[in-house]
Amino acid sequence: MIRTPEHLRELLQKLDDLAAVAGVGFRWKVNGAMLLPEPDLPLRTGYHDGESFCTAVKRLPGGESGCVCNDSREIAARLRNGDGPFVKRCHAGAVEVILPIAAGRGKAPGVVMAGPFREPGGNCRFPELEEEFRQLPELSREALAGYIRLIPPLLREPVRRAYLEGAGILPVYPADERIAGLLEKVRENPLLTPDELADGLFLSKSRLFHLFHAECRIGLGEYLLKLRLREARRMLLYGDWPISRIAVRTGFADQSHFTALFRREFGLPPMKYRREFGRAPA
CATH class of the missing domain: 1.10.10.60 (Homeodomain-like)
Structure with a gap:
């Protein structure tokens, strides 16, 4: 069993608090050579764990490969181009709010993905999953603005301590x-x-x-x-x-x-x- 180390516990708590308050998932992925989940965090922070619409999509032919393409290629490419924050529609028609968390002078150490949601007037691209799609919370303009305004400042310090202050490797953070x-x-x-x-x-x-x-x-x-x-x-x-x-x-x-x-x-x-x-x- 992989246990969450001390330097990631504050970040985990913040992600769980956000999910409890907002009623949607908050995924965290590390923005390194590839956009990947953090192995030292629980599965729920890397996947839409237990979310009925996404689970149903992945069971369809080509569904899971579409999810991988959405994260590992499409979102990752936009992050490399410096995009963010932005709303990303997946191959199934649901959307997520993509929030890079800049905690230093360089590239954001990682991104928060809030969702999934459906947009006002949005359509499911799999008719057989229309019922599950309609159960997704709607992403209003006001909610989107709130996520963009509130979440990055809330997570900046936990991310800085987790990834910029030595990633749990350095015995001492330098003064120089x-x-x-x-x-x-x-x-x-x-x-x-x-x-x-x-x-x-x-x-x-x-x-x-x-x-x-x-x-x-x-x-x-x-x-x-x-x-x-x-x-x-x-x-x-x-x-x-x-x-x-x-x-x-x-x-x-x-x-x-x-x-x-x-x-x-x-x-x-x-x-x-x-x-x-x-x-x-x-």
Whole structure:
């Protein structure tokens, strides 16, 4: 069983509070190399768990693949283009409010997806599910404006603490602004090398290593490795890509080396970890 770590508990509580008050789901997905759920959060924060319309859609031929395309391709593409917040209609006709949560100077660490709703006058694209579609709450202009105005400020600090203050990896958050800025860069792109990071700060690599360890109480190389392994873990659990493809996508040219490092970090080799903890795409 994967338990929610301390650095994510405040975010989880806020998402559950919002769902209880609004009466709709609030999904959270990490905006990394791909848009993926967070494995250290319960299923309800990554999926429309128990939502009758979405469950019925996924049972139809091509229904689940349409859901995957909506999240992993269409929403992800709009986020890469800098869109947000926005309303996204899925292949079944329901809509979600997509709210990137910007908690620093760079790319938003993740997005909240509120819904599903039906728009005023909206139509279900599967006639056999019309009854379930009509049971979805209607998304009024006033409700949409309220979500956009209220939710990002409410979640900004929990997201910052969860993802910008070391993602549960750093023993100490740095006081030095140069290292704090570096953390934002590697959060957006953990494939950056120490040489590239040192050049960006006009420091020698040895000076950067010394400064990073003094500020954060962990080596820069170890920190970068842990970030990349966590991104690999998300890909592993929420899809069926071959291990070799995940390894390359997260910066490991040698699959056997990746497997050894993954096992050291998470206690199981990648395929066994997927079999034990993997979650179907949604």
